Amino acid sequence: MDEPEVVNSNKGETAIVALTAGKDRRMVEAAIYSTANPPSEPQKHRSSNPSLSLSLSLSLSLNTMRGHDWINSVLPDELILEIFRNLDSKSSRDACSLVCRRWLTLERFSxxxxxxxxxxxxxxxxxxxxxxxxxxxxxxxxxRLSVSLPVDFGRRRNPSHSALSWLRLHFVSEKNEAGGSESDSYCISDSGLTAVADGFMKLEKLSLIWCSNATSAGLTSVAEKCRFLKSLDLQGCYVGDQGLVAIGKCCRQLETLNLRFCEGLTDTGLVELAVGCGQTLKWLGVAACAKITDVSLEAVGSHCSSLETLSLDSEFVHNKGLLAVAKGCSLLKNLSLQCINVTDEALTAVGVFCLSLESLALYSCQRFTDKSLCAIGKGCKRLKSLMLSDCYFLSDKGLEAVAAGCLELAHLEVNGCHNIGTYGLESIGRSCMRLTELALLYCQKVGDEALSEVGKGCKYLEALHLVDCAIIGDDAIYSIATGCRNLKRLHIRRCYEVGSKGIIAVGNNCKYLTDLSIRFCDRVGDDALIAIGNGCPSLQHLNVSGCHKIGDDGITAIARGCPQLSYLDVSVLQNLRDMALAEVGEGCRVLKDIVVSHCRQITDVGVGHLVRRCRLLESCHMVYCPGITAAGVATVISSCTNMKKVLIEKAKVSERTQRRAGSVISYLCVDL
Known part of the structure; x- marks a missing residue:
């Protein structure tokens, strides 16, 4: 066999590493080893040490790059294809495709x-x-993704490599000369959908997100030629009923359908699709479709007996439609509702008929009362996730019913339900021992006693989120820390009664903590972060934005005790100085994202020490730091080759820095 054409030796070595480190490493090792050792040699000499075996494979494999083609001469196409299919990342696949023409062809097939x-x-x-x-x-x-304009990077080995850039330029100029607008040239049309149908006849999943020029004609082409289609996402597309009818007639294996923001659809299209795909449809999402009413949901209830997930956001659906779904779709597992005209009658029916329900999310449902939650608690014994947002008429009584009946509850979020207080959450803590995640947002009536019960009863809790909970303080956090030692994520924002005592308890007890956010908790000081640095070596994300009592000592303790830190937000810390950033650079070598905005004492010296050590840094936000100048910005840009975003004032970017890295510099501050 011909010697493979080597395109890039570094990429080739990456490809070999990807091949030997993937899921089929042993298969590759065996093939390479059998080549290096003829059958006459005893197999007993092969090492059983996995690392030694991998080293042997790498040593033999890298000889491919030196003119000895052991892989291509031994491994058949089918085996290499299977290896490519099991690679975990796109970068590894791309690296493999650069080794030789054969691998490029096979990677394309895979x-x-x-x-x-x-x-x-x-x-x-x-x-x-x-x-x-x-x-x-x-x-x-x-x-929605940004337009990628063609860029000429200089001479190329193969002139055909620039075909795509020429194609884009030619298409734009041709269309503009024909009278088409420039914006239209960036939107896929029915011709593009026809090309999808003709070129990808094995298509199983198609997502058209905000493709405003796609119509029923293009969707009909897809339906007629892609008979194996199982998933269709039309979010934001102005397709009509005819396209949806064609999908219902031709794609009888369809399982997933997303119709969010499809304003051109009416009941006619969805009814016909429900009739055609009723036996297979398992997931349906509808939002902001003004002409889809109870008629469509009645068809879904009559024909889609296998439906498992329904996401519904509509002002035009009433009890009649949801009642039909509840009675006809007994296998329903996931239900998300934002329907202002649906009342207790419909949700009670869900509790009676949908006994397999596992996830329930209610958003801005102002006509539901505790009667609904009592029905859910009584009937839906398998419920694992409950999300209540801005449901003002739900109270502790309803939550108590859920706690008593849904013992498998693992995820609970209460957001802005002003009548739910301490007593309801105490019921959850006493009954739902499998709870792993709890989020309380804008819960002004929930006090320390609620989280004390959660700490006592929910030993498996891994995540706690608290936002604007005015009367939750240190005692609550202490109870969680001492009772839930598996805690991994703790997010607290604007809970002004939480201070250092609670966070110190977290550091002393929660050894597996990986994500800590205590934003604008102005009673938390350096002693809290010292405890975190001493007790949580696995910490990866830290956000202490706005905690003005935190200074150099706390951040230094984190830098010395948490070497795995990859994200750090220290914005609005007025007492933070360059010494702390130098410590971060020294101790947190895998740091990728840092936010130092509004830190008045940080200067070019501090960011210089940081970027000299943190070579993996990808984003740096440093707006409104008077001590950082154009020289500091240039240092950050020149030192961090992986940088993707620098947020800074425009006046601090020199013309040279703009020319060098304009694509990664942003001037708008949207996070603060």
Whole structure:
């Protein structure tokens, strides 16, 4: 066999590493080892040490790059294809495709997913991709993503490599000359959907996100040629009923359908689809579709007996439609409702008929009362997740009923339900021992006693989120820390009664903590972070924005005790100085994201020490820091080759820095 054409030795070595470190490493090792050791040699000499075996594989494999083609001469196409399919990351697959022409061809055959953003020639681009990747089964087209303009990086080995850039430019100019607007040229049209249908006949998943030029004609082409389609996402597409009717008639294996913000649809399309795909449809999402009413839901209830998930956001659906779904879809497991005209009658029916319900989310449901939750607690014994947001007429009584009946509850979020207080959460703590995540947002009536019960009863709690809970303080956090020692994520924001005592208890007891956020908790000081630094070595994310009592000592303790830290937000810390940033640079070598905005004592010296050590840094926010100048910004840009975003005032960016890294510099502050 011909010697493989080596395109890039570094990429090739990455490819070999990807091959030997993937899920099929042993298979590759065996093939390479059998090549290096003829059958006459005893197999007993092979080492059983996995690391030694991997080293042997790497040593033999890398000889491919030195002219000895052991892989291509031994491994058949089918085996290499299977290895490619099991690689975990796109970067590894791309590296493999650069080794030689054979691997490039095989990698293209193995590729099953493509993602396309807004481009200069989406229709022609789809046609090109369909010829290069014939076995694709998943296509994601999202026109919310930024337009990627063609860029000439200089001379290329192969002139055909610039075909895509030429294609985009030619398509844009051709369309503009024909009278089409420039914005239209970045939107996939029915011609593009026809190319999808013609090129990807094995298609199983198709996502068209905000593709405003796609109509029923293009969707009909997809329906007629892609008979194996199982998932269709039309979010934000103005398709009509005819396209949906065609999907119902032709795609009889459809399981997932997302119709969020499809304003052009009416009951006619959804009814016909329910009739055609009723036996297989398991997931349905509808939102902001003004012409889809109870008629559609009645059809879903009559024909879609296998439905497991329903997400419904509508002002035009009433009890009649949801009652039909509850009675006809007894296998329903996940229900999300934001329907202002649905009342207790419909949700009570869910509790009576949908005994397999596992997840329930209610958003801004002002007509539900405790009667609904009592029915859910009585009937839905398998409920594992409950989300209540802005449901003002639900109270402790309803939550107590859920606690008594739904003993498998693992996730609970209460957001802005002003009549739910301490007593309801105490019931959860006493009864729901499998609770793993609890979120309380804007719960002004929930006190320390509630979390004390959670700490006593919910030993498996791993995540706690508290936002604007005015009367929750240190005693509550202390109870959680001492009772829930498996806690991994703790987020507290604007809970002004929480101070150092509670956070110290977390540091002393929660050894597995990986994510800590205590934003604008102005009673938390350095002693709290010293305890975290001493007791939580696995910490990866830390946000202490606005905790003005925290200074150099606390951040230094984190830097010395938490080497795995990858995200750090110390914005609005007025007492933080350069010494702390130097310590972070010394101790947190895997740091990727840092926010130092509004830190008045941080200067160029501090960020210079930071970036000299933190070589993996990808984002740095440093607006409104008077001590940081254009020289400091240039230092950050020049030192961090992986940098993707720098947030800074425009006046602090020199012309040279702008030319060098304009694509990663942002001037708007949206996070503070």
């Amino acid at each position: 590729r099953d997913t493509i993602r396309i953003g807004a481009s200069g020639s989406p229709d022609a681009l789809v046609d090109l991709l369909s010829r290069r990747f014939p076995n694709v089964t998943n296509v994601y087209i999202d026109e």
